Amino acid sequence: MPRTAVPVTQITRAGVAAPTETNGDPVNNHVIANNGRVVLLVRNSGSTVARTVTLRLPGLTDGQGITPRTVSIPQSTSRYIGPFPTDAYGAQLQVDVDNAELKLLAFGI
Secondary structure (H helix, E strand, C coil), X not given: CCCEECCEEXXXXXXXXXXXXXXXXXXXXXXEECCCCEEEEEEECCCCCCEEEEEECCCEEXXXXXXXXXXXXXXXXXXXXXXXXXXXXXXXXXEEECCCCEEEEEEEC
């Protein structure tokens, strides 16, 4: 199955309405169009344990895959993550979640 797309809401000086969160999909995971100026807001809606979001880095270094970046999101909290330079993360940011309790929003700055 293809990854679930997370829409990017562009922040403007005039302001924008708050977007709807994308529910975490631990089976298909997610993809976000990335121009190097994207910030991800991840909310752990669970109240019992921390959850993990994984940011995949494409490419190889000396023929070896690059270790993905992981961020722990404590229970009942949110974290802003980013921006993501395209030379490291690519034009299609791949985001994996370990549980559907994680809720995603992406913003262009």
